[in-house]
Amino acid sequence: MTDLHWLPEMPDWRARLRGLADRPGSVWDNAVSLAGARINFVLTNALDETLRRSMSAPPEGVATKPVRLAVLGSSTLTHLLPAIRVAGLRRGIWIDTYENDFGQYWQELSDPASALHAFKPTAVLLALDSHDLTAGVTAAMDIETANAALSEVTERIRATWRLARETLGCPILHQAALPVHLPILGNNEHRAAGSRAAFLTRLNARLRVMAEEEGVDILAIDDRAARDGLRAWHDAGLWHRAKQEVSHAAGPVYGDLVGRWVAAKQGRSFKCLVLDLDNTVWGGVIGDDGMEGIELGQGSPLGEAYAAFQTYARELSRRGVILAVCSKNDEANAIEPFEKHPDMVLRRGDISSFVANWSDKAGNIRAIAEELNIGLDSLVFIDDNPFERNLVRQELPMVAVPEVSDDPAAFPIALADAGYFEGLSVTDEDRERTSQYRGNKARDALKASVTDLPAYLRGLEMRLIWKPFDRVGLQRIVQLINKSNQFNLTTRRYTDEDVIAVMADPEAFGLQLRLLDRFGDNGVIAIAVGRLQENKDLLIDTWLMSCRVLGRQVEPTTLNLIAQKAGKLGARRLVGEYIPTKKNGMVRDHYTKLGFTAMETGPSGGSRAVLDLASYQPASTFIHVTEG
Amino acid sequence: MATEAEIHAALTTIFNDVFLRDDMILTAELSAKDVQGWDSFKQIEIIMASEEHWKIRFTTRELDALRCVGDLVRTIASKTV
Incomplete structure (x- = not known):
């Protein structure tokens, strides 16, 4: 069979079609949105007929x-x-x-x-x-x-x-x-x-x-x-x-x-392919797995599939499609494979706009369009992560976001089948386009973006389910503690026995946090370990989180839980500790951002910060918290 | 195997989509003469949508023998064993 497999399913499609005529001012815009869903021929006919009943001519003011x-x-x-x-x-x-x-x-x-x-x-x-x-x-x-x-x-x-x-x-x-x-x-x-x-x-x-x-x-x-x-x-x-x-x-x-x-x-084909990096261009997370740990190139079928996707992207760029990168990463980590990994097909010079930071992707994509001086409606954004895809679809409906599985072998097929970059010929200028952009564009620091993030987060219907450390979760807890490098305040590594010791210690607690949302279960995404000191301070021994859920208010929600558990142990203050490593620069100011008071900074850049529990007001977030 | 009740429910959705309605009530006896707009074009749409939904292919003989919704339900049931 053949279908529009690169377009996303829209669960309330039929209801929206029935309501199309109810809002005369936005019939066209809503119809355009419905046409962007994966629909078969029957629903295609239904959309066409419903629209033509409401409108017999193109709406005014359409570009x-x-x-x-x-x-x-x-x-x-x-x-x-x-x-x-x-x-x-x-x-x-x-x-x-x-x-x-x-x-x-x-x-x-x-x-x-x-x-x-x-x-x-x-x-x-x-x-x-x-x-x-x-x-x-x-x-x-x-x-x-x-x-x-x-x-x-x-x-x-x-x-x-x-x-x-x-x-x-x-x-x-x-x-x-x-x-x-x-x-x-x-x-x-x-x-x-x-x-x-x-x-x-x-x-x-x-x-x-x-x-x-x-x-x-x-x-x-x-x-x-x-x-x-x-x-x-x-x-x-x-x-x-x-x-x-x-x-x-x-x-x-x-x-x-x-x-x-x-x-x-009409010159309205898409012009630029914006690539996510981790698990899209290579397998794994560069910030955690490092250059040696990512899957890419010969040696594994998965690594070859990522390399094949890169080859397809490079071929597109050689005939005039602009390539850009939009990744949640420290910039230095993100660039390193482009410069040093032997199996990278794409090189830094193939990328006309390279944006790697921890801001939300909709804002970063806006910045890419601005830097390249092209319209947002000429961008295609490919990302393996459904959360990011849906965020961008909601915030920037004019950006094309192909629906892909987590199988890199399917990425080039999705791009080719979708025909985003339909061209009528290839010119000399097309073949040189990437070098033009490369020469002209400096990588400016990103401007603050205006995305309606709260509305998106509310719509995600997030639920955080917390549990004390337990035997069932042991394997995943140990794995996370030993694998997380970036969002990891202290980078203390624990063995199975260490984790079991926390379970048995009445003066300590270990929390494992699972995040669910309307798109599915993200699994256990954060770990915290607290230890009560003799002076009734609660030391946050370990706090780490998967970078996949950054920007989703998991941090303040986790703090609420830590404060609650600390209170039960009779603590008066929370003490947060930051131990710098090569990879955890992103959480340097973690505690002060959450309202802690900086206390001391060590010679190597480490720091401690405190929070007085008596005056602490739990943060209000869009995450519903339950014990699991 | 799809039960006749399951087939009935999915066919109701298909009929509603094809005729742009939300109130179709399918009975075994229902046939083209009972539904406004059910012409040979819509007949093909119903058949192709059924083929797509159940991932089946009707034979030319099966299509020629279809007289009413009941025939369609039975034919689909026999092909989804």
Whole structure:
């Protein structure tokens, strides 16, 4: 099957469609949003019909040019028209369509009084079916007769293009023939001069040469069907029943292929690919795993898959797509593999804008667009982490964010299938683009961004489930304590026995925290260990957290819990300790940010800070806390 | 195997989507003459949407034999064993 797999599912899609007409002022914007979901042909038709009931013309003030597309063909194409219109909608482009009377495209082109001319198309799609194109071709033909038949068909198509250009004066998109015919000879089908299958293969090759001569663009459904499998595109039974060559199920993808062309013609293809790093460009977390620990390149299938994704991104950049990086990391850690890792395919010089810090990604993506001086609507952002994807989708709906699994082998496929970077040609300028950006752009420090983060966090419905250390969690607790480097205040490493000792100590507590949200279970993401001192201070011996959940208010929520547990042990103050390492610079000011008072700073940069429990007011957050 | 009740429920969603309604009540006897707009085009949509949903393919004979919703439910049930 073939579907819009790179688009996200939208659980309340049907309810939103039903409510589309209720808010007359935002029908168009809401329809564009609904078109951005993964919908099949039935829902595509439903969206098209619902929108057209509310609006019969493009809304005023839309930045894109409306398109009047004449779809001309020799068989039934009616079922594909809603998908073409919705594909325009997905790109914010209003498309009106016209379909010729069955089989009458040549007559209508020739007759200035025809309905086709009255429609005044601004673009033409010529979609000839493979039965029509091979009419009369038979295995009884010898090579000369078959060649003559091929010339006749190609010249007829050339004449149609010229007639359309002369009479309508608009750009032409020609659909390649769908290879629906079955072989009669086998592997060496090309030797059967009159084979209809071989005829279509030759025709499609010839069409591309001729399209170059005539300035026509090709709709490559033959290539697409080769990747999806012909059966995803063509149903012989449906052809016999209704003379529909492209099946309904393939409609949304067919429409999207046309929509890409329409957008590319208006210069509205995406221009820049923004890459997350950890678990997107390499396997693992560079800040924790280090250069030796990340998975990349030969040695593991996963490492090879990441390298293959990098290769695809580099190939895109070599034909003119700009590459950028947006990563939650210390900048020095993030850059190191680009400069020193032997298996990195992408190098620092391939990246035109490199942003690695701990701010939220929506704000950072805004900064990337600003630095590169391109519109946010020309950015594609790829990230393995569903939290980041959804944050960016919500904050920056104009940025394309492909839905991907955690399998890097699927990343290049998602980008290719989505066709974000649809181009009509490759110029010398395209091939040099990256070096232009590289030369011009300095990496400015990022400006503070204005993202409505609270609204997003509230909508996440986060739940933090805490438990004292226990045997069940032992393995994960020890793993986290020994693996976390970045968000780790003291970097004290514990063995199994050390953790078990904390469980048994009445003057100490160990907390394991699990975070859930509406997108799923993030697992145990933070650990804290507190020890009561003789002077009734509670020393926070260990506090660490997975960087995946940064910026989600887990820190103040954890402090609330620590304060509560400390109070139960009879503590009067909390004492927080920071021991600097090469990797934990991000938490240097952790305690003062949470309202602690700095107490002392050691010669190596370590520090202590205190919090008086009597006057401590628990922070209010969007996280609901329960004991698990 | 999908039970007839499960098939009924999923088909109701498909019919609502195809006819842009939210109040379709499917009965075994329901057929094209009972529903406004149920033409051969919509018939194909219902069939293709069913094929997509249950990941099945109807044969030409099976399609020719469909007269009512009950036929469709039984045919789907027989193909999802």
